[in-house]
Amino acid sequence: MAAPRLTVLAGPTAVGKGTVSADVRARYPEVWLSVSATTRAPRPGEVDGVHYHFMSAEQFDRMVEAGEFLEWAVVHGRHRYGTPRGPVLTHLAAGDPALLEIDLAGARQVREAMPEARFVFLAPPSWEELERRLVGRGTEDAEERERRLATARVELDAEPEFDHVIVNDDVRRATDELITVMGLPTR
Structure with a gap:
């Protein structure tokens, strides 16, 4: 069996990336899901280290300067998000199937850093x-909704840059398709 590859799941805001990723993890707990770092404040119910690593702008800047992010970006013109490099490399080296749930700018940076990764675009059924x-x-x-819709x-428009496109018209079906693309065994 081939070594697991990194799978990058990207798509527009509110398309359901988090929901599909959570469904993958619920059904395949052996899939390691990267936890991104962000400078934004937690939303109600979000837990530091589980949903995101919430950090100050200064902490984020230090990690950028030290080259500790696989990718990072300013998202929606306001907050920074990034994928810490170390945990990704550690899990891949251990043979764990790994999933990144990130935005378009981040996916483009990962493509530069790890072109062997599998890139999946999660699309909405309609605008x-x-x-x-x-x-x-x-x-x-x-105001934030309008900013996110503009993004x-x-x-x-970036959909053609991806290896696979999955339409999230039904979470279970979309998750099934992602599981197939990732090469996970059928259960």
Whole structure:
């Protein structure tokens, strides 16, 4: 059996990347899901070290300067997000199937750093459904929603850059497709 490859899951805001990733982990606990670092404040219910590594701008800057991120970016023009490099390399070296759930800019940086990774674009079934999901989350004010939708328009145009495209019209079906793309055994 071939060594596990890093799988990068990207797509626009509110497309369901977190939901699909959580479903993969629930069904395949051996899949290691990278926890990103961010300078934004936690949303209600988010736990440091589980959902994100929440850190100050100064802490983030120190990690950037030390080359400790596989990728990082300013997202939606406001907050920085990044993938710490060390845990990714450690898990891949141990033979663990690894999944990164990141934004478009991050996926592009990972492609430069690790072109052997598998790149998967999670797409919404329609623009209207993406808007409905974003509004339905209720976690952003109107200004932030508009900023995220503007970013999503750009991100949707990047779909051809990816190795695989999965339409998230149904979480279970989308997860099944991602599991197949990752080469995990059927259960």
